[in-house]
Structure formats: structure tokens, C-alpha cells
Amino acid sequence: MSIQLQCDNIEGMPKRVDHRERRDLIAGALMRVAAEHGLEAVSLRHVAAEAGVTSGMVQHYFRSKDEMMVFALSVVREHGAARVAAAVAALGDDPSPRTLLRTMLAELLPLDPARSADGRVALAFLAYTAVRPTVAAALHQDTAAMLAFVADQIRSAQVTGAADRRVEPEPAAAGLLAAMEGLGVYVLGGHYSAQTALTALDAQLDLIFGPAG
Amino acid sequence: MSIQLQCDNIEGMPKRVDHRERRDLIAGALMRVAAEHGLEAVSLRHVAAEAGVTSGMVQHYFRSKDEMMVFALSVVREHGAARVAAAVAALGDDPSPRTLLRTMLAELLPLDPARSADGRVALAFLAYTAVRPTVAAALHQDTAAMLAFVADQIRSAQVTGAADRRVEPEPAAAGLLAAMEGLGVYVLGGHYSAQTALTALDAQLDLIFGPAG
DNA sequence: CGTTTTACATTACGACTGCAATGCAACGGC
DNA sequence: GCCGTTGCATTGCAGTCGTAATGTAAAACG
Secondary structure (H helix, E strand, C coil): CCCCCCCCCCCCCCCCCCCCHHHHHHHHHHHHHHHHHHHHHHHHHHHHHHHHCCHHHHHHHHHHHHHHHHHHHHHHHHHHHHHHHHHHHHHCCCCHHHHHHHHHHHHHHCHHHHHHCCCCCCHHHHHHHHCHHHHHHHHHHHHHHHHHHHHHHHHHHHCCCCCCCCCCCCHHHHHHHHHHHHHHHHHHHHCCHHHHHHHHHHHHHHHHHHHCC | CCCCCCCCCCCCCCCCCCCHHHHHHHHHHHHHHHHHHCCCCCCCHHHHHHCCCCCHHHHHHHHCCCHHHHHHEEEEEHHHHHHHHHHHHHCCCCCCCCHHHHHHHHCCCCCCHHHHHHHHHHHHHHHHHCCCHHHHHHHHHHHHHHHHHHHHHHHHHHCCCCCCCCCCCCHHHHHHHHHHHHHHHHHHHCCCCCCHHHHHHHHHHHHCCCCCC
């Protein structure tokens, strides 16, 4: 038997370059194209041009366009997760459930150009996966995890809170998460202003946690 | 001066056929294609084939693809409006604000295959217009009208309701509308079940109008 | 040192795209 | 009855698409 000594690569990796790095580079270009012109403007040549590489190189790192799309979707998810993690980390220890949720959800709203670009890509992928259910599994996981987390936070606030304003955690969490998503969509579409969205989010939290939390 | 006698057509219309009818036929085919394969699968030939006509005919009724897309978007809007109007009409006289809103919003959720197809098309157009702001104006109007209506309903319920659970109508309406949109998106993406979405919607209404309205 | 593998670049191909051009039958108005 | 307009079909074109094939330079490996 032969023992494979794989220093830092998981797969049968190349000689010099870091595959992950190149794929991230390409995925970044894809996201820029998608954010500006939509997912239907994403082509191998277009992405390659945006990334400043040849389309042959893109083809070298992704055997098909679909593989590239799936990878880019995973990068979008990681983007969002990292954003939320950073915002939560900056919150210090032991934030109240309401503060924690408000921070996380507000971070996922497209309130500045950077997040707006990410949001447009995410929205494009949302429409994309709605028609290709096979690649939506990862998104399902994300939503399910978020939903469970939000419900937990609501539940933990209920225990210590007043008993007169009791709400069911799961439906409230589902509604809150959906409200966040909808607010994001409306802000991206220009139907709501950033201010409107934030106010609505706070009002939503007021409804769940009681006013002036 | 010459008086134009235009019996039932608004524009300089053809000899025999009803332009509007043909355009609706084509738009219907477009929506079917978009619902099944996404908006990026919408091409003149594809739509023509789905409609059972030649692509030359499509070209005859729409001078460009963009014109066809814009028209289809307007049809999607009318679809939704008609759906809501029908649901409200079936409600009888003087429904409570809560019942009225619940009926309208639930009607816009993709809870059956027909509404799901419409929803996929609407979602695709949402992503489409997010990148082409010039064609989003009509959608803005719809959202603004809905927002004002929902806020009015909430306000009118406040007047007659108990004073202890007062909520600001505008942010609550914005949140409720966004929640509906987000629920729809999540159901379309398969992240929420229809049951989850309905339960969340009712919970949301509970939060605004008080439990067991 | 020679061979294999990796990292790209280039080119080609068939399919598809939106759209313009053209053809043609039929009906309306004069 | 002729003629122009309208309704629709067909064809062609320039361009883009995804992908496969091929070429080349260099590093890795025995």
C-alpha cells in the first residue's frame, strides 16, 4: 500500500499554484459581473476578462460553467457568513438576544454599496436556484441554521422576559428571517430606502421583544 | 380638423387581429418558459416555440426582446393584482383589516403550483430589475401602493383596537410586506414549506393586531 | 536528464442568440 | 380592381455562447 503524503492540499493538487486562490479570484470576478449586469451576463469569457485572465485559464480551473457557478454560490454564502461572524464578534461578550439579532440581520441588509453588490449577487442566485433545485441544498442548510438560531434567541429572551407578551419562537423567527430577506430584496430593487428598511427591522424586533429593548 | 374614430383600439392598430391578445399569448409563453427554466432561458425562438408560433410573429409584435420583457413584466404585475382583487372580492363586505390583509398577502404567496409559477417569474423579474433600474418604476409603484394600503389597514385597526398594544403603522406595514415577500422567496427556494410560511404570516399578523384576531 | 504532470494560452466548432431583410397572402380603402 | 397596409413566415447575418482539442513552457519527479 502506498501512503499519500499530502502536506496542505486535500485533493490531487497541482505543482505550484494554490487552486483555491485562483478559484476565489475567478469567483470574485464572477460576482462583480453578476452584481453589475446580472447572472445572465455571466459567461466564461466575460468573467475571464473581468478577472484579467484568459478564458482558457477559467476553463482550467472549472471543468464547466455550472461547476463555476456552484463554486461562486458557495463563495457568496461564505461571504455572508463571514460578514455576520465579524459583526457579531465586534459586539463583545454577552449581547442581549435582541441586540445580537439586530446586529446579524442588519449586517445582511444591503445598506452600503459593498453589501448591495453582494445582495444583488445573492438575489440573482436566489432566482437561479429557484429553477435549479439541485444546487439549492446548501442554501437550505444556511436558512435552516439561521432559523434555528433566531428561534433560540427569541426563546431565550422569552424565559427572562415578561410573560404577558409571549410569542411562539419558531413562527416568529421564520417571520423575522423572512422580513429581513424581503427588506433586502426591496432595498435592492429600490422600493425601500435603507432608512425604511432599518426602521422596519427595528419595528419588527419591537413586536417580538417588546418596545425599547 | 380630422376626428379619429377609434372603436376599441387605442393606437394605430392593424386590420383584423387584436394586438393585445397576441401579445398576451406571447407573454404567457414567456412566463411559462421563465417559470420553468429561468429568465435567462427566455429567447425569441424559445418563447415562440412555447407559444406555438413562429419567431417571426413574435418579432412582429415586439420590436425588440427588451420590449417583450417589459410587456411581460407588466402582465406579471396585472396577474398579481387580479389575483388579489379576486381574493378580496370573494371576501364579502366589510372584512376586518386583519382578515383583509391576511387574505391579500396569503394570495400573493406561492402556495400552489399556479402561484408558484407566477412567483418564480416574479422572482426572476425581481433579480432582473435589480440590475436594470430603468424598468423597475412600475414595480416601485406597486410596492408603494401596497405599502400605503397595508399601513392604512393597520391604522384603521388601531383606532378601534386596544390602546395598550400600539404600533407605528408605517414601519409595521413595511415589515409585514417585506415578510410576505421574504416568505414567498423562501417558499419558492424550497427553504420554507407552505405551512411554515402561512404559520409565520399568521404569527406576524398576531404581533401587529394582537393574538386571535 | 528525461519524462510526466501542471498551468496556462490559443484556436476551432457547433449551437444559439437578437435582429434585419425579404417574401407573400389577404384584407381595407379608394 | 388596384394598391397599400397588415399579418406572418422564412432566411441570413454577425456575434456570443460553452466546450473540446491542441500547443507550449516550466516545474516536479524518478
